[in-house]
Amino acid sequence: MRRLAGALRARRGPAVACAYLEITRPSIPEAVDALVAKGAAEIRVLPYFVLSGWHVRTHIPRIISALKKKHRGRCRILLSPYLGYHEKIADVARMRLRKAR
Template identity: 45%
Template sequence: MTISNTPPSARGILLFAHGSRDARWREPVEAVARSVIAQDPTARVACAYLELVEPDLPTAAGALIAHGARSIRVVPLFLGMGKHVREDLPLLIEQLRTAHPAVDFSLAPAVGEAPEVIALLARMALKN
């Protein structure tokens, strides 16, 4: 789990991805977390996974809360709004809200739907 070593912050960012049995699959997800911290050293960032790898969403959220987060933005690192993001994740967020009523949880759109990500993927597809 990646959580910066800075003093506790009231805001946490939870990068949420699917998960895989292949340990190398996590590398890009954790690279995003490191990049967030490099851009904002005060950021409290953790990675969480839906299945097949730890930590899961409740565990990662608990770590952010233990480090002082009072609001947590969950960012789904998915290309689209499939069933996991559309149905499973909102249920998990509601469970977090019930378990931690003093914490403000917000859910960002799937990153793959952002115009910047779509443009980047198109540029990458056009590279020689």
């Protein structure tokens, strides 16, 4: 995930931060709070999941809803669809499978 964030940062777009649901820090609220403190006017959250389970359908939307209330008027917080499936993932899977030993 950090490599993807680094690649996104390299494109010189909006600020990019990694956040985690459990165990590792920063948590989503910590990362959002830090971006707001740095003056972010808009934050887009991309759930880095391939499947739509409880975290994608319920847990993350609840966290984002609370953050929208907390930062209302200071920052626009948007929740994008989860990463999900893309045909390029199948290409990467085939490449990895060819390297199986």
